[in-house]
Amino acid sequence: MRCVVFGATGYLGGRLVPKLVEAGHEVRCVARDPGKLADVPWRDRVEVVAGDVGDPASVRAAVDGQEVVYYLVHSLHKRDFVDLDRRAARTVADAAARAGRIVYLGGIAPADQDLSPHLSSRREVGEILLRSGAPTLVLNAAVVIGSGSASFEMLRYLTERLPAMVTPRWVHNRVQPIAVRDVLHYLTHAATVPRQVSGTFDIGGPDVLTYLEMMRRYAVVAGLPRRVVVPVPLLTPWLSAQWVNLVTPVPRGIAVPLIESLVHEVVAADDAIAEHIADPAGGRTHYERAIELALARVRDADVPTRWSDAGAAAPSDPLPTDPDWSGGSVxxxxxxxxxxxxxxxxxxxxxxxxxxxxxxxxxxxxxxxxxxxxxxxxxxxxxxxxxxxxxxxxxxxxxxxxxxxxxxxxxxxxxxxxxxxxxxxxxxxxxxxxxxxxxxxxxxxxxxxxxxxxxxxxxxxxxxxxxxxxxxxxxxxxxxxx
CATH class of the missing domain: 3.30.530.20 (START domain)
Structure with a gap:
């Protein structure tokens, strides 16, 4: 299949591209600055074109002749991300209307609730793409576990740097985390799902945990003492985000919408995706194993990939295109x-x-x-x-x-x-x-x-x-x- 990936320099896009190549697909990568992909290990196996989801002409040129359009772009770090993502989704939907398939990764959002701006925007983008006229798979995930994922980095820094913390009540909300390797499994296989299949599907790992349980289990895997967590009712999501911004290197513009989304329980509504994409070989990755993979920086008795010159060897490894604040403290x-x-x-x-x-x-x-x-x-x-x-x-x-x-x-x-x-x-x-x-x-x-x-x-x-x-x-x- 001929696949075009919008967001190839992003967290998931940079990990998806080599998986698509390994699966035998022809891949075109779209980036505002193609130079950001100059040093990735798979550069000579793909086509790289300049393009901006805010520029309809460049989007049409990028989509031309492609069978599958992967849309993995968001503007979460910008103040007006809701409007920016809405306009970008419409531009891509218009250009991809004649494509064989659109694949988009959104966020699990509970039905019949007032959503945070982040989750509301993710849902809106999915709906815009579904109305494009092209068969569309909207895959919704909760917290993605892997080095470089903003949600995981926030969890990592909070747990590692604070042996005791005062938290809002949302730490008792349920979350269904998913390993990045499993997300990539579903995204890769989405390219070959029959054209008549179109709709929204939740994807998640095998474990449903509270955010508090996620922090405490992370501490166990990381070899840290048990974390003391005291939930209080007075910490609003906004105040929580300021605390995250103070304690962790995750930028405030990303921390605020992510924290606001944690007031919702994000659990897969069903497992309907299994009718079209089988589970990964060996089953979906349990939470503790996903943490182990995200923390396994030393491979083959070599230096951590966080500060080595080599390309990442696995989806859970950091990539050169990941933001500076990801990958843990070194x-x-x-x-x-x-x-x-x-x-x-x-x-x-x-x-x-x-x-x-x-x-x-x-x-x-x-x-x-x-x-x-x-x-x-x-x-x-x-x-x-x-x-x-x-x-x-x-x-x-x-x-x-x-x-x-x-x-x-x-x-x-x-x-x-x-x-x-x-x-x-x-x-x-x-x-x-x-x-x-x-x-x-x-x-x-x-x-x-x-x-x-x-x-x-x-x-x-x-x-x-x-x-x-x-x-x-x-x-x-x-x-x-x-």
Missing amino acids: YVDLRERRTRADPARLWAVIESIGGEHGWYSFPLAWSVRGWVDRLVGGAGLRRGRRDPRRLHTGEALDWWRVERLDRPTLLRLRAEMRLPGRAWLELSATPAEGGGATYRQRAVFEPRGLAGHLYWKAIAPFHDIVFGGMARNITGTAERTP
């Missing part, structure tokens, strides 16, 4: 220095780090941290290293573990000390233009809960002494080595 201390030493001498110093050679900065601080680690049951610095010059992948190095070794360019260490989070230290040596070498040092910390954030902020004032000193002394030692 703190990075990055140092880079040019040295006169050639790369081989610099690498020799890097690979000999630790053990009897020490860590090249503030020995007392490293010793004290090692003693503290041993007192709380950690490894401390007592493990040393097996060979003073050469390392091997997987071996212990003081309180680190060699996670990756690309001799003679890259050494990545994973911390095994007792920490309120996960940490890595990466050291690399590359030839510099004009001679010498470039030394690059990156310390990465993924905090776990409020304690993790406080830990990083507490040690941040010493980073220049510890990490800065390490960078200066490693390059200096390489220059002095004969």
Whole structure:
């Protein structure tokens, strides 16, 4: 099938496109700025065209010759999103009237209730597309669980950063979350649903939970202490949104409409979609498993995709096109220095780090941290290293573990000390233009809960002494080595 995707740079669009390609479809991606798709792994397997849902001419050109139109666009971050989305939906509906199929992802909305502006707009867009004259599938979902989903990021940040919180009564409302992998399953298979099928269908995961249960189960999966939640009747959705804006990096323009929508119970009305699209192989993903996938940033003993250069390996992974505030908190201390030493001498110093050679900065601080680690049951610095010059992948190095070794360019260490989070230290040596070498040092910390954030902020004032000193002394030692 020839498929055109409006919203290919968005959260779901960026994950749907490679799924459509894998399914054998020809895919055209529409983006206001095609340059945003320049670095995605699947760029050379699709057609990318410039287009704006507010420009009828560009929409007609994008839809021309296509059999399936995926409409995954919204303007939630803009103040007048209701009007913008209404006009954009009409433009796409007019252009797609002769297409074989329109597929739209909306939001589950309870019937016969005064809806929030967000859910009301989602319902209106679906109705506009259904009136287009083309067979249309409107798939409605509640909270989508996956790194990068605005609803999930709000849940993640609230739960991780607040061990105790005062919340409005809506935390007892029921929600039917769905894993992003399952959403993509339904969207992908919607392309081949027979033309005579047209209408609105709810999609959801196998679990129905209150928002309070979702936060507490997230805490269990993330290894956090039980969250203390005290619901009170005085917090309006607007006040709740201000609190979310203060505590999390989710923009206020997105947090407010999402919070307002939580006053409704969002549970699938039925499972009629199963008559046209079978469940994913192995069944729909349970909530805890969806959380595990969303938090599984380390794959194949490699760095988290949140800060690696690789493309996402799974729908639950972050993508380069995701907003900066998604993907959870990751703190990075990055140092880079040019040295006169050639790369081989610099690498020799890097690979000999630790053990009897020490860590090249503030020995007392490293010793004290090692003693503290041993007192709380950690490894401390007592493990040393097996060979003073050469390392091997997987071996212990003081309180680190060699996670990756690309001799003679890259050494990545994973911390095994007792920490309120996960940490890595990466050291690399590359030839510099004009001679010498470039030394690059990156310390990465993924905090776990409020304690993790406080830990990083507490040690941040010493980073220049510890990490800065390490960078200066490693390059200096390489220059002095004969």
